[in-house]
Amino acid sequence: MRSNDLRRQLRQIILATPFVAGIACGGGTAATRESVYPVAADAGNVCYVVCDAFADAGETVRNCSFDSLDGGPAVDCTFGPPVNTCGRRPAALLASSGAWGAHPVGALFADASRLEAASIDAFRILARELASCGAPAGLVRRTERAAADEVRHAGVTAHLARRYGAEPIAPAFGTATGPRSLAAIALENAAEGCVRETYGAIVAGWQARHAKDRSIARAMAAIADDEARHAELAWDISAWAEGRLSNAERRCCAAARSEALVALLRDLRQQVALDCVEIAGFPTPEVGQSLARGLARELRLQA
Ligand SMILES: [Fe+2]
Ligand SMILES: [Fe+2]
Structure with missing residues (x-):
């Protein structure tokens, strides 16, 4: 897939999704x-x-x-805390209980800053692993640049959290595994990069268009641009890494994308506070489903 094609597809998904005002009831899991x-x-x-x-x-x-x-x-x-889909989660990232008692928009960005900060680690680990697997220098450099972008995103989202009365949440990590095989790296990239972070780029673009707080809209426009580049990187890593795997390993990566899409669609059924929709432009459950299904259609992902 060419990079310009992916950017065009992400933009198309956002433009083709109607804005649905209001909150719907949804099913879901993870009762808190x-x-x-x-x-x-x-x-x-x-x-x-x-x-x-x-x-x-x-x-x-x-x-x-x-x-x-x-x-x-x-x-x-x-x-419970709002479900946030931004960022590339490293394998050792632990779950968070969220920013209780905060303004919903503050809680949203407190958790976003946790995921953005965790993404710094994810990209630093990925850059080291790609280099040790003999990946092209350009891919390694782009991964290092993505880590630097995430430092900026973590700072911006932490600032927005504080503006809405919430203290940013620091990511917590469990025990990290040792160096991984190319197949393991490709598997994680398939789920976290090709699906989760690519969807995150769409959400950032959606928020840039729909946030009523103009400082949030401007911040999300800049983040959306970076995240579209991260999505391109994920698909380029996928093309390079999966091209070196066996047929069986490639099928596992395709299955990982499908499973990540199913998990994403399940997460997107979670209710979203009205302030997050109106002030921060966060997608309602219906809009989130529509954006994710648009992603699946454009990129031929099977749920
Ligand atoms: Fe980010
Ligand atoms: Fe990112």
Whole structure:
């Protein structure tokens, strides 16, 4: 795939996806805290009303569904940090419990800064491993440049987190594995680079277009440009590395892309606080699904 083609495809996916205002209820997993709230029988779109109220109170509702209590209709809410899809996660990155009690936009960027900071490690490790596998110097240099981009992204997103009252979250890492085989590197790149980071580039571009906070829109426009370059890098690493693998290993990489797409679509069903949509331009669950399916279509990924 030529780089200009990928940039054009990413832009096309964003332009072809309609903006859907409002919050939808979604299914999902990863319950963090769950409560059931009674609502008035004539509350209309009750999930919307309830999620909005909690967003105002600084809570992020991940999922909600209609339920019933003895006293009548109710909404079943699951709370947790917003699901962020930015960044390339190194294998040793540990999960985070998020920025509790912060403004939803602050929590969103606190977690984004964690993932951006983790991406610095991911690219530094990748650059070292590519060099030791004999990758072309150009690929290694571009990977090192991506690590430098992520330093900038971590700083920008940390600043935005603080502007909305949240302390940036530092990434936590478990025990790192030793040097990996080319097949293992290609497998991780297939999921984290070709799917996750490529989708992250689309989201950054979407936020640049839809964030009402113009300083967020400007920051995301710059990040989107870098992330499109990282997506190109991921697909170029894929072409180089997978070209050196056996047929069976190549099939594993294709399967890793499919599994990453399925996991992404599952994550994108999570509820998003209204402030994150309006202020930060974060995609609603419906828009996220549409963007991810656009990605799958354009890049012929099978879910
Ligand atoms: Fe980044
Ligand atoms: Fe990136």
